[in-house]
Amino acid sequence: MAGIKKYLLLFAQDFVEFRYPEIESLIKLFKINVEVPKPTPIERPYWILENVEESEVRQIASRSVSLKFVAEIWSSGTSYDEFHGNVKKLMPLIDKKYKNESFKFMVETYNKHIKLKQRIEKIETMNYLDSVLGTIDLKNPDNTFVYFEYYGIDDLNVPVHPEHIYFGRYIADGQRDLFNKISLKTRKFIGNTSMDPQLSILMANQGLCSQNDLMFDPFCGTGSMLIAGALFGSYVIGMDIDYLTLHAKTKPSRALQKVRAADESIRANMEQYNLQNLYLDVFVGDFANYPLKGNLKFDSIICDPPYGVREGLLKVEKKEGRKFTAMTEDAVHYPSLSDYKMTNLFHDLLNFSVKHLKIDGRLVCWFPIPDKFYDDTIFPQHSALKLISTSRQQLIGDTSRILLTYEKIAETGELVKNDALENVDFRMKYFTQYDKERKETRHKNHQKNLEEAEKRGIKLMNKTEWKKYVNKKRQAEAMDKDS
Numbered sequence: 001m002a003g004i005k006k007y008l009l010l011f012a013q014d015f016v017e018f019r020y021p022e023i024e025s026l027i028k029l030f031k032i033n034v035e036v037p038k039p040t041p042i043e044r045p046y047w048i049l050e051n052v053e054e055s056e057v058r059q060i061a062s063r064s065v066s067l068k069f070v071a072e073i074w075s076s077g078t079s080y081d082e083f084h085g086n087v088k089k090l091m092p093l094i095d096k097k098y099k100n101e102s103f104k105f106m107v108e109t110y111n112k113h114i115k116l117k118q119r120i121e122k123i124e125t126m127n128y129l130d131s132v133l134g135t136i137d138l139k140n141p142d143n144t145f146v147y148f149e150y151y152g153i154d155d156l157n158v159p160v161h162p163e164h165i166y167f168g169r170y171i172a173d174g175q176r177d178l179f180n181k182i183s184l185k186t187r188k189f190i191g192n193t194s195m196d197p198q199l200s201i202l203m204a205n206q207g208l209c210s211q212n213d214l215m216f217d218p219f220c221g222t223g224s225m226l227i228a229g230a231l232f233g234s235y236v237i238g239m240d241i242d243y244l245t246l247h248a249k250t251k252p253s254r255a256l257q258k259v260r261a262a263d264e265s266i267r268a269n270m271e272q273y274n275l276q277n278l279y280l281d282v283f284v285g286d287f288a289n290y291p292l293k294g295n296l297k298f299d300s301i302i303c304d305p306p307y308g309v310r311e312g313l314l315k316v317e318k319k320e321g322r323k324f325t326a327m328t329e330d331a332v333h334y335p336s337l338s339d340y341k342m343t344n345l346f347h348d349l350l351n352f353s354v355k356h357l358k359i360d361g362r363l364v365c366w367f368p369i370p371d372k373f374y375d376d377t378i379f380p381q382h383s384a385l386k387l388i389s390t391s392r393q394q395l396i397g398d399t400s401r402i403l404l405t406y407e408k409i410a411e412t413g414e415l416v417k418n419d420a421l422e423n424v425d426f427r428m429k430y431f432t433q434y435d436k437e438r439k440e441t442r443h444k445n446h447q448k449n450l451e452e453a454e455k456r457g458i459k460l461m462n463k464t465e466w467k468k469y470v471n472k473k474r475q476a477e478a479m480d481k482d483s
């Protein structure tokens with residue numbers, strides 16, 4: 001189509017807050033010269049990009065996992081009459097080549113589900129396009145045309161007619177298929193804390209991971225971030241304090257798996273996805289005392305630091321820091337683990353990033369925070385790192401984690417004093433209290449159950465009796481199935 005080109009970017013409905021930082025990062029990665037206005041409201045599932053080339057929106061689609069697809073907009077309207085009037089006006093401008101090419105229609109709606117029959121009816125309302133389009137080919141068309149109806153974002157108040165209707169040419173899908181490719185269900189080695197594939201890819205996009213870059217995850221666990229970084233061509237290195245995790249010697253996390261297979265490992269995962277050439281290695285190390293030389297520089301540092309919930313925040317204690325009962329001059333020092341305060345960990349992470357990132361390199365990390373302590377000023381800051389974006393994910397138990405993306409802007413600088421952050425230590429101020437509250441509630445409920453059971457003359461089982469009972473029941477069920 002001649003004239004100014006406009007593209008419609010339609011997003012999937014999940015991780016709404018992550019869309020904008022992802023697309024902004026990809027625009028930077030591909031050096032695309034376009035301003036993307038922040039969508040309002042943030043939940044609006046589509047944006048319109050102007051002043052970009054088709055090749056540029058294809059680049060965005062080649063990496064984005066928030067995006068469903070991109071289409072070149074040919075026409076639009078806010079009522080059916082206006083929409084069809086506009087499409088008809090456009091018909092003389094449609095390139096003659098489309099008459100000689102095959103096509104199919106794709107009907108998309110937002111906030112209203114429509115059945116196949118209604119989809120076909122929508123397509124039939126555009127039969128007048130027959131004179132400018134070629135023949136239909138549903139399997140292998142030269143072109144796909146998109147008909148999109150938008151019914152607003154209020155799912156409790158869906159309008160009868162769409163608020164906006166768009167018609168255009170489909171350009172490309174986003175990369176949502178990548179989740180299946182690296183799905184945790186089929187991944188060789190996973191653990192309790194393995195990162196969700198969609199989020200790990202989002203993080204690699206925010207970290208601008210690309211061909212021949214060097215990416216580091218200082219809390220790599222089972223190596224999910226290494227997979228995501230390598231998917232986009234970065235060489236990857238990981239570190240973790242936990243020898244057992246790094247060597248796949250922890251208890252299996254899959255429900256039906258009793259022991260780990262001998263060949264489970266981070267390397268085996270890389271081989272599973274044919275990324276072994278980009279896997280440099282992983283090593284055991286304590287972030288509080290990391291063993292890296294100062295001149296080692298990374299393009300990105302991407303990580304999910306420990307929260308102290310599923311895995312403890314620990315660091316290896318120095319000889320001077322050990323318990324006073326063992327403090328004699330001649331005592332042999334066995335390294336022990338001590339608590340690693342959340343605030344200190346993040347300060348260390350920012351200092352480490354300033355030291356080990358290249359200029360313009362990015363640190364992407366999760367920051368956990370109880371909802372009651374959340375505010376926009378809480379995030380750790382460093383004068384040599386620009387905080388580019390913050391995207392919040394609600395977790396269970398009145399807790400959120402925020403994905404923070406920083407960019408290194410100077411070789412040196414200082415941590416910015418942040419009283420809000422100093423006042424909150426996730427583990428100290430919340431979880432210890434939260435755990436205590438939970439334990440008390442559980443105890444109260446247990447007592448109540450005991451009393452109820454006694455009243456009804458039922459004998460309650462203890463833990464061992466309960467386990468035996470469940471196992472017996474399972475065996476009986478399995479035998480039933482076999483017979």
Ligand SMILES: C[S@@+](CC[C@H](N)C(=O)[O-])C[C@H]1O[C@@H](n2cnc3c(N)ncnc32)[C@H](O)[C@@H]1O
Pocket residue numbers: 191193194195218219220221222223224225239240241242245285286287288303304305306307311312313314315316340
């Ligand atoms: C949230 S998990 C990361 C999970 C990882 N992204 C994955 O996909 O498996 C945090 C990791 O930090 C590690 N860790 C805790 N304290 C550490 C320290 N002081 N230095 C390095 N790693 C540490 C834990 O062993 C754990 O594997």
